[in-house]
Amino acid sequence: AQSVTQLDSHVSVSEGTPVLLRCNYSSSYSPSLFWYVQHPNKGLQLLLKYTSAATLVKGINGFEAEFKKSETSFHLTKPSAHMSDAAEYFCVFSGGSYIPTFGRGTSLIVHP
Amino acid sequence: DTEVTQTPKHLVMGMTNKKSLKCEQHMGHRAMYWYKQKAKKPPELMFVYSYEKLSINESVPSRFSPECPNSSLLNLHLHALQPEDSALYLCASSLERGGQYEQYFGPGTRLTVT
Numbered sequence: 001a002q003s004v005t006q007l008d009s010h011v012s013v014s015e016g017t018p019v020l021l022r023c024n025y026s027s028s029y030s031p032s033l034f035w036y037v038q039h040p041n042k043g044l045q046l047l048l049k050y051t052s053a054a055t056l057v058k059g060i061n062g063f064e065a066e067f068k069k070s071e072t073s074f075h076l077t078k079p080s081a082h083m084s085d086a087a088e089y090f091c092v093f094s095g096g097s098y099i100p101t102f103g104r105g106t107s108l109i110v111h112p
Numbered sequence: 113d114t115e116v117t118q119t120p121k122h123l124v125m126g127m128t129n130k131k132s133l134k135c136e137q138h139m140g141h142r143a144m145y146w147y148k149q150k151a152k153k154p155p156e157l158m159f160v161y162s163y164e165k166l167s168i169n170e171s172v173p174s175r176f177s178p179e180c181p182n183s184s185l186l187n188l189h190l191h192a193l194q195p196e197d198s199a200l201y202l203c204a205s206s207l208e209r210g211g212q213y214e215q216y217f218g219p220g221t222r223l224t225v226t
Contacts, residue, residue, distance in 0.1 A: 032212040032214070036217070041200070042220070043118075043218050043220045044204075044217040045217075046214070049214060051209070051212050051214075094214070097213070098143045098208070098213045099168065104154055107152065
């Protein structure tokens with residue numbers, strides 16, 4: 001069985017400070033991993049993805065994530081938070097099936 | 113064209129109404145999904161169509177009825193809904209590359225059942 005764990009339900013940062021959203025996975029398959037962002041009352045937008053190429057993945061809006069197989073992690077980072085980054089973030093696992101597994105989500109709160 | 117479209121954006125319906133949600137993609141994706149999402153929660157899978165055949169039905173009540181008329185269209189027919197069915201309904205399609213699947217989501221339909 002595969003699973004995805006987002007370690008924090010809420011993360012609160014000040015504008016201009018770094019962002020770290022944590023995601024761990026468990027699976028016996030080679031994973032594809034995705035981070036999606038969802039602003040209120042909107043659909044999910046793909047931020048970035050890991051599909052067994054480079055382990056450091058750069059995405060849109062200055063976000064990046066590093067796949068660490070030894071730690072079974074795929075944490076999302078951004079050097080400097082912006083107010084517009086406040087949203088819900090989902091880590092998603094796909095292990096060769098067309099049915100993905102979603103993490104529970106992390107709410108990012110950005111204070112001025 | 114790299115997007116999934118959904119109509120309507122908002123829908124308010126009474127418990128005796130019949131309505132339909134529509135989803136469309138022209139990316140050639142052969143898997144299409146319906147999800148239900150409550151606030152601050154991850155999307156819950158409802159149905160999956162693979163090559164226009166229903167492959168997954170996650171024990172969804174019969175008041176929700178999916179339909180896939182062709183490879184680009186996906187409908188969700190609604191009848192006799194309950195207030196607890198109020199939610200954001202998301203459609204997605206997925207691209208298969210090298211045995212891995214990447215999902216593309218539509219903007220969703222915000223459904224309110226009164």
